[in-house]
Amino acid sequence: MPVDRPGTVPLRVTDEVAEALRTGAPVVALESNVITHGLDYPENAATARKVEAAVRAGGAVPATIGVDAGRVLVGMTDADIDRFASGAGIPKVSSRDLAVVLASGGPGATTVASSLVLAHLAGIPFLASAGMGGVHRGAQRTMDISADLIQLTRSPVALVCAGAKTILDLGLTLEYLETQCVPVISYGSDDFPAFYCVSSGLPSPHRLDDEAAVARAVHTHWALGNPGSVLVATPIDPADAVDKDEVDAATEQAMAAAERAGITGNALTRHLMRAVDRSTGGRAARANTAVLAGTAELAGRVAVAYARLRQDARDRGGSA
Ligand code: PSU
Ligand code: MN
Numbered sequence: 001m002p003v004d005r006p007g008t009v010p011l012r013v014t015d016e017v018a019e020a021l022r023t024g025a026p027v028v029a030l031e032s033n034v035i036t037h038g039l040d041y042p043e044n045a046a047t048a049r050k051v052e053a054a055v056r057a058g059g060a061v062p063a064t065i066g067v068d069a070g071r072v073l074v075g076m077t078d079a080d081i082d083r084f085a086s087g088a089g090i091p092k093v094s095s096r097d098l099a100v101v102l103a104s105g106g107p108g109a110t111t112v113a114s115s116l117v118l119a120h121l122a123g124i125p126f127l128a129s130a131g132m133g134g135v136h137r138g139a140q141r142t143m144d145i146s147a148d149l150i151q152l153t154r155s156p157v158a159l160v161c162a163g164a165k166t167i168l169d170l171g172l173t174l175e176y177l178e179t180q181c182v183p184v185i186s187y188g189s190d191d192f193p194a195f196y197c198v199s200s201g202l203p204s205p206h207r208l209d210d211e212a213a214v215a216r217a218v219h220t221h222w223a224l225g226n227p228g229s230v231l232v233a234t235p236i237d238p239a240d241a242v243d244k245d246e247v248d249a250a251t252e253q254a255m256a257a258a259e260r261a262g263i264t265g266n267a268l269t270r271h272l273m274r275a276v277d278r279s280t281g282g283r284a285a286r287a288n289t290a291v292l293a294g295t296a297e298l299a300g301r302v303a304v305a306y307a308r309l310r311q312d313a314r315d316r317g318g319s320a
Contacts (some may be wrong), residue, residue: 009102014075021123026060026303027155029119029127030296031209032076033199035064036087036109037270038130039285040287048076052118055128056291056299059308063124065115067093067101067108072123079148084109088277092266094147096211102314112159115152116129116229121154125306127159128299130291131195133162133269134173144268146205149173152229157221158218162291163193163200163233167254167272170200171225178205183221183233185214185300193235196242196276196287205232212300221228234298240290242283250279 013021020027035048048064055062064076066084068218073080084090093108095100095117101108110118112132119127133146146168152159164173166214174192178182186192186204194200208214218230254275263271277285 002155006120008083009121010071011074012071014063014077015121017061017075017122020061024307024314026161026307027063027124027126028055028060028114028296028299028303029074029124030055030060030062030064030114031110031112031120031129032064032066032084033092033109033111033129034079034130034288034292036084036090037092037271038288041086043289045082048081048085050289051128051292051296054296058297060126060305062124063295065110065118065120067098067110067118067121069107069244070102070105072102072118072121074124076116081201083107083300094266094268095145095151100301111148112161113147116148116151116157116159117154119157126299126303127157128162128292129159129297130295131163131165132159132161132287134168134170135176137167137169137251137266138173139169143266143313144264145176146269149176149180152177152182152231154171154228156222156227156229158230158232160193160232160234160302162236162293164195165269165273166195166197166244167251167269167276168314169204170194174202174205181226182228182231182264183217184233184296186233187214187218187232189233191235193233194244194283195291196247197244198235198238198241199244201244210307211301212309214302215309218302218306219309231255232302234295236291237294238285240287242280242287247281247284248275250284254278
């Protein structure tokens with residue numbers, strides 16, 4: 001067997017997560033880039049803990065993902081969370097960056113894309129995030145399409161989030177997911193949600209209203225032999241939402257400013273998100289926090305339903 005076969009990357013799994021994985025208890029992976037680069041210190045450290053608590057409230061064990069010293073962190077200690085939240089010198093690490101950062105031993109905050117890769121390596125079937133990356137507005141010209149979308153076609157880890165970030169072209173993002181055979185399920189809503197906003201104004205391809213039905217759909221997608229993810233999108237609580245027209249206007253302005261400043265590549269998402277935070281007087285950042293907790297809690301509940309379904313199949317002597 002070649003030594004560089006998949007699965008030989010060192011993992012540092014916390015005792016709690018290792019025990020849950022060993023016994024088939026529900027586990028939900030969480031990304032760390034939103035903590036390190038999406039919110040300010042120290043509120044982001046409090047948010048990271050709140051998000052872990054939300055996964056527990058849903059009935060599952062949280063496993064915040066990152067990389068450090070050549071190892072994959074599967075589950076973070078309090079000290080890890082504080083270090084990743086204070087952020088100094090911790091780069092954003094997406095799928096393309098993973099091998100280089102792991103091999104050179106530096107720390108890295110993982111995006112949805114790289115967290116999908118690592119959750120799969122660790123054997124965790126669910127990842128929760130507030131909003132994934134997608135097709136950027138103007139991608140026809142810039143070709144800026146998040147690796148989050150590409151990774152959804154490759155990693156068999158279901159993603160629970162509030163849809164893609166409002167700063168993106170959500171219509172094109174849905175087109176991409178359709179072309180690439182990634183099922184999109186809105187939980188308890190007819191529409192595809194839009195992160196800070198309850199609705200993108202676009203209908204969702206599928207709607208399901210309870211977590212057992214979502215778990216069955218996820219299970220069946222993999223039972224069909226599909227190699228990738230299932231996207232489970234749940235809208236923000238309307239009480240926490242920001243008005244869509246306001247976010248769209250702020251995004252247009254922020255895009256024009258980014259173009260003038262020559263900001264492109266992996267710095268663009270953070271730049272746009274922060275500009276929208278500023279022009280909404282911090283309401284967008286508060287909505288981001290609310291959405292992180294809401295999606296984490298649903299992911300916990302779906303992971304519980306999925307673990308139950310697998311246990312039932314084992315009890316019947318199957319291999320689900
Ligand atoms: N910046 C933020 N919040 C975020 C992200 C960046 O203020 O949540 C993230 C998420 O980690 C997501 C990633 O997976 O950005 C996508 O980045 P890109 O569009 O460069 O692929
Ligand atoms: Mn990009």
